[in-house]
Amino acid sequence: MTYPLQKKDTSILYVEDEELLRKNLISFLHRRFGVVYSAANGMEGLELFTKHLPDIVITDILMPVMDGLEMVKRIKQLQPDIPIIITTAFSDTQYLMQAISLKVDGYVTKPIDYNDLLDAINRIIHFLTSKTLEISYTESLKRIQRMLSGAIDALAYAIESRDPYTAGHQKRVARLAGAICVQMGCTEEEVRKIEIVGVIHDIGKISIPAEMLMKPYDLQDAEMSLLHNHCKVGFDILKNIEFPFPVAEIVYQHHERLDGSGYPRGLMKNDIIFEARIISVADVVESMYSHRPYRPSCGIDKAIEEILTHRETLYDAEVVDACAALFKRGYTLDAKI
Ligand SMILES: [Fe+2]
Ligand SMILES: [Fe+2]
Known part of the structure; x- marks a missing residue:
């Protein structure tokens, strides 16, 4: 399923050590989303995450310096509800199992099908948007109820006195x-x-x-x-x-x-x-x-x-x-x- 969202104000951090793949995907994401940060390994990714706090993280698993799983673990410690998508090859089964235990939000297999990746991102945006709407709806409902109780109390008091x-x-x-x-x-x-x-x-x-x-x-x-x-x-x-x-x-x-x-x-x-x-x-x-x-x-x-x-x-x-x-x-x- 392809979602028609692709919000322009969504910021994404993409971490991938294969240079050609990284460059191609960055230009694909740039055309659809507001800001895309990119890093070549987990350590760089962690630094960029701390500096910019993006909305979504997309990361490869096997990378030099710091692998994707270690980076995800550290990012989750900083921000437990950050949405994360893992890109991984079918052969990386054991890493995939570890990624699942880290509660990531999506997986896209390599070679990356751009539409699959777009679907995974849009699912997350869709979820985040409805979550925000739900929170603001509940808050405004509570505010209306408080105002209503205040108005009723004032009217009841007017007659009581x-x-x-x-x-x-x-x-x-x-x-x-x-x-x-x-x-x-x-x-x-x-x-x-x-x-x-x-x-x-x-x-x-x-x-x-x-x-x-x-x-x-x-x-x-x-x-x-x-x-x-x-x-x-x-x-x-x-x-x-x-x-x-x-x-x-x-x-x-x-x-x-x-x-x-x-x-x-x-x-x-x-x-x-x-x-x-x-x-x-x-x-x-x-x-x-x-x-x-x-x-x-x-x-x-x-x-x-x-x-x-x-x-x-x-x-x-x-x-x-x-x-x-x-x-x-x-x-x-x-x-x-
Ligand atoms: Fe009456
Ligand atoms: Fe009455």
């Missing part, structure tokens, strides 16, 4: 929504996502006067519409933050119901995204279970009865079943958060 009741509610909803996800067999990443949305799903309540949220009696119509607006406000707060999943939209939809009776947009069935269906069930159960300024707790049995009664009409059937199964198994909303 002003309205401890809603902060506690959000944390319990996040924990319950995550547990529902686990019960449904979601992946670890999906569970983490739902927990992230859970802790900020009511962030829009930041626009509601704290006294109104703490009122010990039912809200007036005008106050009710202000309260209902918290989904849209939450969406507006979050929509410009670049999350790797639709956090703002889930927040926007967390009071929607399958039959269209929810708010603020009266979305129906499949228009409501899956994560919003989970948050809405966790939200209803936690809200009914908790004491509110205007009423005592309804108790967990009543909360579960509510979601079971409206299974498939208001709430996603699968989510309801998972939530009910959790509490049947002893899940509690009283755990310390």
